[in-house]
Amino acid sequence: MPMIPDPVKQLIALVLGIVLLLAAPLSAWPAYKAFTSASASTGWPTVTGRVTASEIITRGTKQKPRVTYAYQVNGRPYTSSRIKFGDTTGNNPSAARRVTERYPAGTEVEVYYDPGLPGNAVLEPGAGGGTFFYLLIPVILLGVGGFLLYGWYTRRRVY
Numbered sequence: 001m002p003m004i005p006d007p008v009k010q011l012i013a014l015v016l017g018i019v020l021l022l023a024a025p026l027s028a029w030p031a032y033k034a035f036t037s038a039s040a041s042t043g044w045p046t047v048t049g050r051v052t053a054s055e056i057i058t059r060g061t062k063q064k065p066r067v068t069y070a071y072q073v074n075g076r077p078y079t080s081s082r083i084k085f086g087d088t089t090g091n092n093p094s095a096a097r098r099v100t101e102r103y104p105a106g107t108e109v110e111v112y113y114d115p116g117l118p119g120n121a122v123l124e125p126g127a128g129g130g131t132f133f134y135l136l137i138p139v140i141l142l143g144v145g146g147f148l149l150y151g152w153y154t155r156r157r158v159y
Helices: 006-043 093-102 129-155
Strands: 046-059 062-073 076-080 108-113
Touching (some): 006 129, 062 093
Antiparallel strands (some): 046 108, 062 076
16 A cells, blocks of 8 residues: 655645634534524423324434424414434434334324424423534534644644
């Protein structure tokens, strides 16, 4: 296997480091929005809704619960299928089954809805484990990008 020359390694480290540092704020915005919505959902008003469908969706080896529910805010009908912000049941078949058993079709549920956007609703307010994972992505990108740029800076050659 041929060796990569040092100047090429340095160029790769420089370009990749810059790309990762630029990607960090871009990934931080959706993470921030998800976290603030999850936090705000604990104070959202509630209405009574009804589960219209409760099933397990299989994609490859993953099984994920899909609970669809209908509700009304100020006489206007809405539907949603978000159970919780940052839900991480997609890799666990038994967790998916527990969710569909907890919300069988036809049952009444308490729906937490965003008063500014009533179509944005959850059955379980607050942040799930996935929300915190999303916040780690920009931190990891910053760390790796900074490490690469630091390595480039300390190893650059002055000609």
